[in-house]
Amino acid sequence: QFMHDSVSVRPDRPFFLYAAFGATHAPHQAPQAYLDKYRGAFDQGWDDVRAEWFARQQELGLHIEGTQLAPRNPGVEAWDDMPEVHQRLAARLQEAFAAFLEHTDAQVGRLIDSLCDLGQLDNTIVMVLADNGASQEGGPFGVMHEMKFFNGILETPEQAIDHLDEIGGPHSHTNYPWGWAQAGNTPFKWYKQNTHEGGVHVPLVVHWPEGLGDVGGELRHQFHHVNDIAPTIYEACGVTPKDTYGGREQMPISGTSLGYTFTGTDEPSRKGVQYFEMGGHRGIWLDGWKAVTRHEAGTSFDDDTWELYHVAVDPSECTDLAASNPEKLAELIDRWWEEAELHGVLPLDDRMLQLFGTRHRDRSPHPASRRYVYRPPIAPLPSQAGASLGGRSFDAIATVRREAGQGGVLFATGTENSGIAFFVKDDHLVFDYNAFD
Template identity: 60%
Template sequence: MSEDLVDQALKIIADFKGVRPDRPFFGYMPFGATHAPHQAPAAYMEKYRGKFDEGWDVVRERWFKKQIATGVIPPDTELSPRNPGVQPWNELSENERRLAARLQEAFAAFLDHTDDQIGRLVEGLRKLGQLDNTILVVHADNGASQEGGPFGVMHEMKFFNAIFETPDQAIANIDTIGGPNSHTNYPWGWAQVGNTPYRWYKQNTHEGGVHVPMVMHWPNGIAKEQRGTKRDQFVFVADIVPTVYDILGVTPPTVRKGLEQMPVTGHSFKSFLNDASAPATNTIQYFENGGSLAIVAGEWKAVLKHTAGQPYANEKWELFHIAKDRSETNDLAEKDPAKLDEMVAHWWEQAEIHGVLPLDDRGVELFGARYRKNSPHPEDRRYVYRPPMSPMPSQASGGLGGRNVDVIATVTYKKGDEGVLYATGSQNSGVSFFVQNDRLVLDYNAFGDHAIIESSSVIPDGDHEFRVKLRRGDGMAGNLEIEIDGVSAGSVQVPLYMRMISSLGPSVGYDHGSAVSTRYAAPYEYTGDLHEIVLESSRAKPDVASAEAKAEMNRQ
């Protein structure tokens, strides 16, 4: 996908500048990398084979020393201690070390491949004659992920289905890591390495969750002697837009098309692009994520790591003088309670100004599907899709996991028609409903275990209603059935009825990703006349709603 994003971006820019060379362009390229799953071409995987066998303790120390040597962090920065749950590398078993090292290799290969794609974008802009006058900003969205747990995961969707593989079990499939049949995420130990020298991870408001690198490239606007230099002033993501406006001389309108506009937040940092000694322009910044809180004001930071459902009154704010303690290792809350009170007051003030209140640490209710009017999820849980349609995101479409669902295809059929009617997921896990050899087929792919139903009789010519009935049973089991015009054409019981199926959403009339079923090559577009697909869904049970919310949070 990273390669295709760059290909399409360069094509769009070339088209636009070819037709209107007098107009500027704006491009936004949100790479999926390096979000899980960590996958990379085989040559990139091979490049990193064995590179992390020394383990996360040795690598973290090396990276920390390099950060100091290259001026990324001040020389007096302390390396924060291990996060809770991160074991010393030499205390892991052999299988735990082998699995963890390979998972980190996949992450590194993925990152390297992405870096090459950014290089392709830069070279493409150069060839188009647009590089020198383009403001190019590259940054990460958050700190390294903690969703891989203490040992890492081979397939995140298995995790959300409460299927937990131990390293001794997962090691049998170690050679699939990084390839198309893997859906991996690395363990806490490597995530903490990625956040060196900071504490905690993505989702937290400590530096390990919110402090990320940013690179800005603009040859026509940044003086030659300043290119390649570093800046240490505080910058928040909301400062990028006002900086670009400042550079371009744009004043955002207060009213547009008769509608009052919300003010643009953030502060331009144009002043220190060519003056490293210029003061920071953003001197107070709040953070809130999943109920965890933080405030940076000048040289100080206060932070609270929240546990969902716990009263804030029972949780402890920490106080750090980050101008001297970049890695948040010396909590001054007890030594300077007056400063802490001042910082906490700043947080509440900023939260009020920016609409953060009331605090809300819910998960299922916020990130799960909400059935209501004027949304992708209708109140009656009846979804109607008519082709042709583009592939849909899983969070904006009807779910098949963990609940009772009917998938109904209305078609006009003639002998020889074939192809996918409805498919969701990928070759790793998914559900595909298709016609092949004049028979109706369902392939229920539960992490490589394919339960297949093929109609016992051929489909006659004419108008038909094809139906898949997915029914959740006791425990982890379920029952699958296909019908043609209300008559059962086959059924099967499955030992694993998936609660969460895939991070890849559905497509109507074809299979847009890697093929869910081994019985065809994607996209295997339906050749007949497919009128519509209808999904009729029951309410999800609490464990499904919780799994969906966790998976959705993990996509952020």
């Protein structure tokens, strides 16, 4: 609709669309026909599937010669060693993920079909990528209700198996276990939130027939980062970004256009350097080398152990060279601090869930201490723009004018999976607290 509106109202003006699908973030849900298609598709387990996917990636030329399949992450059991009930639950959770992904692919297809209908497909730059690696938030077993994970509530497979047939449907809020997450990150190790390749290495597909010419369908292996997308689009459109806009100084463009890769060249990456930081996990890529560390929240950053990989020849980070090349490691660590200071990463902050909502950040417009008064009529409010109720005591006072027998909802927040509601029913005031059901 956005594209049709744009072309209809201003056919002389190009359009820009950022389509951020919910997939495949939890909850993993899909129409029943998609779920049925994948029944039994992953019963062989994540070890066999991961090996099959790696072999297929190699056949397609997605990895440089010599790339290894990283070992299982700590906490990921060998599939054949798992109890049968754990296997059944894990396989069904992966089925829901796959169904969700294919359903999303169909929606991308609808978007492409619309470009075809408009006669704009060949002259439109289409870029498809993920925002990070596969999620570790399902824990070692997977979860029927992801919010339990974020609240430190352990849900065992023996408990979840009773709801097996609900997985992927509208009444579930599932996420898959670590084993399937690492399979999704094949051939890498670790996950989303980490700064190892399993957290930050994702594919990028570029489609632009009029701009790519005869190189369509070819592979490129140069290193690039998401901050390179904007300068690539600017270059392709022949636009020089302004230093000021509306009298306000603009942040400088930090990325490097990857337009040079469109010409069919195999020259080295022009990127140069890229830092990473997420919840205290840190990493830096510099001319084919990478230093990276995992951080335990609440501990000193000085105690973190840095690893060193020559990812130009070891992209799956299987051979740690920190002990044998301390000079290179020290060079990269020093450069990380320089890049972190340059790009506003400092001071380091390893809080995660505490910063999940904007109200917990400095200068939040919705501090937890604020008192709110809601007067009808009022539009629905996002929870982050409303009163802070989670993990604390609160008072809720409602002034209601009603006739005998009249009912209705006074206040509600959350979802079917977890939330609260105040409502009047049968002349009684009801408080419903749905705590992770």
